[in-house]
Every structure is written in structure tokens, then in C-alpha cells.
Amino acid sequence: MRKDLLGIKDLSKEEIIHLLQEAKKHKPKVMDKILRDFNLKNTSLTTLFYENSTRTKMSFLLAAEYLGAYADDLNISTSSVLKGESLVDTGMTIDAMGTNVIVIRHGMSGAAHLLAANVKASVINGGDGANEHPTQALLDMYTIWEKKGGFEGLNVTIVGDIANSRVARSNIFGLVKMGAKVTLAGPSTLLSGNMKALGVERITSNVAEAIKDADVVMGLRIQLERQKAVQFPSLPEYARFFGVSQEMLTHAKSDALIMHPGPVNRGVEFSTDIIDGEQSVILEQVENGVAMRMAVIEYLENARDVVIPQTTRRDNVIAMAQ
Numbered sequence: 001m002r003k004d005l006l007g008i009k010d011l012s013k014e015e016i017i018h019l020l021q022e023a024k025k026h027k028p029k030v031m032d033k034i035l036r037d038f039n040l041k042n043t044s045l046t047t048l049f050y051e052n053s054t055r056t057k058m059s060f061l062l063a064a065e066y067l068g069a070y071a072d073d074l075n076i077s078t079s080s081v082l083k084g085e086s087l088v089d090t091g092m093t094i095d096a097m098g099t100n101v102i103v104i105r106h107g108m109s110g111a112a113h114l115l116a117a118n119v120k121a122s123v124i125n126g127g128d129g130a131n132e133h134p135t136q137a138l139l140d141m142y143t144i145w146e147k148k149g150g151f152e153g154l155n156v157t158i159v160g161d162i163a164n165s166r167v168a169r170s171n172i173f174g175l176v177k178m179g180a181k182v183t184l185a186g187p188s189t190l191l192s193g194n195m196k197a198l199g200v201e202r203i204t205s206n207v208a209e210a211i212k213d214a215d216v217v218m219g220l221r222i223q224l225e226r227q228k229a230v231q232f233p234s235l236p237e238y239a240r241f242f243g244v245s246q247e248m249l250t251h252a253k254s255d256a257l258i259m260h261p262g263p264v265n266r267g268v269e270f271s272t273d274i275i276d277g278e279q280s281v282i283l284e285q286v287e288n289g290v291a292m293r294m295a296v297i298e299y300l301e302n303a304r305d306v307v308i309p310q311t312t313r314r315d316n317v318i319a320m321a322q
Contacts, residue, residue, distance in 0.1 A: 001303050004116040004123040005296055007132040008173040016141065016174060022295035023142045023288065029066055030290045038068025043301055045101040046094050047073045048115075049126065050081075053105055055262050055286055056126050056136070060103045063293035069100075087111060088118050095119035101297060104128075122300040130164050136261050137170035139292040141178065143285050144216055147257055152179035157211045157252075159185045159244060160220030160269055163192050167261045168220060172198045185210030186220075186242055207242055214252040217244060218259040219269035235268050245271045249279075257281050 002015075011019075029035045045064040047057050057073065064071035074094065076082075081090055087106065094102060101122045104112050109129030116123035127133040141151070148154060156175055162168050162184050175182050176199035183202040184195055191203055204210050211217050222238060249256070258270065258280040266272050275282060 002300065004112075004125075005134055005300060006112050006116060006123065006125045008134045008137050008170045008177075009132065011134070011174075011177075013177055016138070016178065019138055019292065019295050019299060020142050020145050022299065023138075023292040024146070026066075026294040026298075027288065027291040029294070030287055033066075036066050036068070038066075040064070040298060040301055041068035043067070043069040043101065043297075044099045045069050045071045045103065045297065046099045047071070047103045047126070048076075048090070048094065049073070049103075049105040050076055050087075050111075051105050051107055051127065053126070055289060056105065056133075057103075059286070059289040059293050060124075060126065060297075063290050063297055064101075066290070067294055067297060069297070087115060091115045091119050095121050101300065124296060124300070127166050130166050130169070132170045132173075133166040133261075134170050135289070135293055135296055136167050137174045138296070139285060139289040140167075140171055140218070140259060140261070141174050142288050142292050143259065143281055144175075144180075144257065146288070147281065148215060150179075151175060154180040154215045155183065155213055155253075156180050156216040156218065157183045157185060157214040158218045158220060159207055159210065159242065161190045161222045162186050162195065162220065163190045165220050169198070171218070172200060176200070183210050183214070187238070205242075207244065208248055208251050211244065211248065211256075212251045214256050216257045216259060217249070217252055218261075219244060219264070220261070221263060221265060221269065235265070239268045243268055243270065244274060246273050246277075249274060255279070259285060262286070 047060055049057055061071045091102060099121050101124060103124045103126045104115055105126035106128050109131035111128045112123055112125035125132060125134055158168050172182055181201045184191060184200055185204050185207045188205050195203060256279060258274055260282050264275055266275060
């Protein structure tokens with residue numbers, strides 16, 4: 001039984017299919033409160049975000065509320081973290097208060113795994129460094145599945161800051177696992193040949209070539225906060241050579257989906273007419289995010305087998321979190 005959701009890499013194909021199907025059941029409840037059954041009224045969820053978020057944090061809080069669970073956010077800026085409390089001690093404190101689910105976002109890769117090893121609550125990874133962002137990939141996959149009916153043989157092109165993107169990594173793991181063909185594109189300084197080992201079909205700096213015959217074009221935000229040095233001349237230069245315009249989109253299939261995890265830098269990753277165009281499903285991704293996170297919360301609450309962390313494990317990892 002599964003206690004935590006830490007990465008797409010850990011999920012089986014069968015689990016992904018199950019979550020897609022459950023999200024489909026929950027989606028009508030997002031916009032129609034009459035359909036909500038509140039079957040998790042004895043569940044509590046806490047969001048623990050060390051990095052800023054709009055979509056992920058709010059969708060988890062609302063997803064829990066729509067399931068009837070109690071949900072609250074630990075505001076890091078007013079918490080004991082500013083007094084020097086470690087990640088593990090903060091997590092164990094929340095755990096001791098009886099919360100059932102902790103959603104964590106942290107700048108350190110592996111932070112969610114560290115927390116999960118030290119608490120009884122289910123831990124959901126809301127993004128850890130440049131490692132993974134599993135629920136974003138799941139909602140992206142749900143959006144593709146809903147629009148395209150499946151994944152086998154689909155051409156998915158991901159354009160942008162690949163090297164620093166946890167969204168890209170999780171999507172690659174999931175899409176390849178489900179049979180899609182993934183192409184990566186962007187500046188050479190933001191690409192990594194190591195992605196080939198994950199099953200990526202092509203890696204190129206030629207965006208027009210990358211989106212040729214694409215069924216899905218997914219843009220990624222330039223993550224300046226994760227770049228140790230400037231990896232391209234300027235945002236206008238990036239937009240000129242690597243941004244997707246309406247003219248460039250003609251290389252993709254006529255019914256190609258335009259996707260982006262948000263927030264979108266208009267005129268940088270995509271031109272405004274593409275963002276607001278008929279092929280864009282960016283806002284639908286947001287709606288689907290609530291439905292998918294409802295599915296994930298319910299799945300963990302129904303399926304997990306509680307594992308009590310061992311004291312020796314805690315002692316070994318506390319120093320890493322400080």
C-alpha cells in the first residue's frame with residue numbers, strides 16, 4: 001500500500017491510470033458544489049511551502065476542502081522555521097498534531113523524501129528543487145488524456161528551461177511510461193544530454209524543428225531563481241530565438257494542445273495570441289489540477305499503510321535538514 005506520493009518515477013502505469021480515472025470522477029465537483037460528497041471529513045491536510053506558489057498550494061487547499069477535509073497552510077514566514085527549526089523537526093511537530101497529509105514544496109531536491117521518512121502522515125511532493133513535481137505532471141497528463149484520449153504514439157514537445165525544471169522531469173517520467181514520444185527544446189545552456197537516459201526521443205535547440213508534427217507543445221518558465229549564472233543573454237533574446245509564436249506553431253499539428261504549468265511570462269515562452277488562443281488549455285490545466293489533487297489525496301487516504309519511522313533513521317537525517 002502507498003503511504004506517500006513523492007515522484008512520478010515511483011508510480012506504476014496502473015497507478016497513473018487509476019489516478020486519471022479518479023480525477024475524471026472528481027472534475028465535475030470542482031465547479032459544482034452540489035456534487036461534492038465530502039467523504040474525507042475526518043481527514044486533515046497541511047501545506048508546508050518553503051517556496052512561493054499560487055496554483056499548487058491553492059489547488060491542494062481547495063481539493064481538500066471539496067473532499068470535506070480540514071485544510072490549513074503553515075505560513076513559513078511566520079513559523080519557527082525563521083527561528084532555525086529544521087525541516088524534519090517542523091514536519092514532526094505538524095505530525096504530532098495529528099495531521100493526515102502534508103504537502104511540501106522545498107528548494108532542496110529530496111526534501112519530500114526526507115520528510116516522508118520521518119512522519120506518519122502521508123507526504124505529497126509539491127515540488128522539490130529541480131527534482132520532481134509529480135502532481136503537476138499528473139494534471140498535465142490528465143489534460144492530455146482528456147483531450148487526446150490516450151498517450152501511445154503522441155508527440156509531446158517540451159520547450160524552455162529543461163535543466164532546472166522539476167515539471168519537465170516528472171512529465172518525462174510519466175509520458176514515456178505511458179507510451180508518448182517526448183522531444184525537448186531550448187537553449188543549449190538549458191538542456192541536458194542526460195535526459196536521453198530517461199527515454200526522451202530528441203533534444204534540440206531548434207524549436208521549429210522540435211515542434212514539427214507535435215500533438216502537444218508544453219512551454220516552461222525560465223527559472224532565474226535556480227540558475228547559478230545567467231544562461232542566455234536576455235529575456236527578449238530568449239523570446240526571439242526560443243519563444244513559440246503563432247507562425248512557429250504552424251509546424252505543429254493543426255490540433256496541437258498548448259500547455260504551460262504557469263505562471264506564464266507572456267511574450268517570452270509563448271506569444272499572447274497563443275496563450276489566449278483556441279488551442280490553449282492552460283486554464284483547463286488549472287481546473288484539472290484541483291480534480292487531480294482531489295484524486296491523489298483520496299487515493300493516499302484510502303490506500304496507504306502507515307509506517308512509523310524508526311528512531312535511528314531520524315537521527316541519521318536530522319543533520320541533513322538543518
